[in-house]
Amino acid sequence: MDFQGIATYNSMADFYASTGKTLKQEVDFTIHCLEEVHGEVPVKSAMFRANYYSIVIMNSGKGRFFIDNNTYDTKPNTIYFTNPGHIKGFEVQELAKGFIITFAESFLKQYVREDIFNEFPFLIAEVAPPQYPSQEIFQEFKYLGDMLIKEYDTNSIYKYKIIGSLMVVLLLKIKENFWQTYDPLNDSDSSSEIAMKFKSNLEKHFRDLRAGKIDTLYQVKDYAAAQYLHPSYLSTVIKSKTGKSVNHWIAQKVIAEAKAILSRSSISIQEVAQGLGFKEAGHFSRFFKKHTGMSPSSFRQNLLS
Numbered sequence: 248m249d250f251q252g253i254a255t256y257n258s259m260a261d262f263y264a265s266t267g268k269t270l271k272q273e274v275d276f277t278i279h280c281l282e283e284v285h286g287e288v289p290v291k292s293a294m295f296r297a298n299y300y301s302i303v304i305m306n307s308g309k310g311r312f313f314i315d316n317n318t319y320d321t322k323p324n325t326i327y328f329t330n331p332g333h334i335k336g337f338e339v340q341e342l343a344k345g346f347i348i349t350f351a352e353s354f355l356k357q358y359v360r361e362d363i364f365n366e367f368p369f370l371i372a373e374v375a376p377p378q379y380p381s382q383e384i385f386q387e388f389k390y391l392g393d394m395l396i397k398e399y400d401t402n403s404i405y406k407y408k409i410i411g412s413l414m415v416v417l418l419l420k421i422k423e424n425f426w427q428t429y430d431p432l433n434d435s436d437s438s439s440e441i442a443m444k445f446k447s448n449l450e451k452h453f454r455d456l457r458a459g460k461i462d463t464l465y466q467v468k469d470y471a472a473a474q475y476l477h478p479s480y481l482s483t484v485i486k487s488k489t490g491k492s493v494n495h496w497i498a499q500k501v502i503a504e505a506k507a508i509l510s511r512s513s514i515s516i517q518e519v520a521q522g523l524g525f526k527e528a529g530h531f532s533r534f535f536k537k538h539t540g541m542s543p544s545s546f547r548q549n550l551l552s
Contacts, residue, residue, distance in 0.1 A: 253296050254293070258275065258277075274354060277347075280345070280396065281347055291338040296334050297331065303326065315334050319376060319377045324379055358410065359414055378425045388417070449497070464497075467481065
């Protein structure tokens with residue numbers, strides 16, 4: 248399939264804005280009823296690259312969804328998960344009812360836990376097929392969807408902390424029922440293994456940084472050396488498989504980790520910078536502002552206010 252000229256969207260709101268619609272989105276998390284976002288059927292989307300996670304809990308309806316070159320059926324009692332970077336599309340043949348949940352890594356880091364990928368390795372999987380659980384198991388997921396959307400529509404000051412806690416339960420239920428022994432590295436072709444290993448190495452490197460085991464921020468050449476690859480080849484594979492460069496992945500990871508530290512602690516900007524492998528706080532502050540539009544101090548102040 249030719250994926251040239253594919254549009255890229257960083258959030259559910261961005262995607263639906265491209266179709267002339269508006270969806271509520273305050274942070275890097277959304278949950279909506281499927282019948283609201285796909286109210287007119289049949290509908291078939293254009294292919295697009297989604298730089299966000301999706302979980303669909305579908306209790307009725309019929310259709311298909313596409314990930315890269317794979318096609319999967321949706322039907323009553325379908326649950327499926329997709330991660331960032333893939334080419335996606337969908338078609339709805341019969342009105343779907345249920346929930347679509349989208350979120351970014353930054354949301355998981357701020358409102359769930361910082362070591363999220365340790366407990367839930369399927370979050371960095373290449374492609375995970377849909378699941379069709381029994382009615383009894385499916386009802387547990389529907390119940391969680393009901394709780395999430397109810398909380399999403401409140402104005403509670405603890406709204407996203409509560410949602411973060413509910414997301415832990417949802418991810419644990421997914422792991423328990425579908426991916427308890429899932430090993431994505433052993434379920435992929437050669438280039439997918441390279442991409443998967445890169446994501447694992449990226450996560451491990453930042454764990455080591457935060458633990459003080461190392462004090463230097465890795466670059467493309469370091470991740471390439473870890474897999475005995477030429478840096479140019481690693482860059483080509485990662486760009487091809489995910490639509491984002493190695494440097495883009497590194498930058499996103501730095502920002503996600505920085506936001507987590509800034510929101511969860513009161514340590515100085517200098518200490519934050521050093522903990523993420525920056526030798527100078529000024530360099531870190533410029534990097535953070537380039538990618539977020541605000542300084543680390545302003546980001547922290549906004550959280551407090």
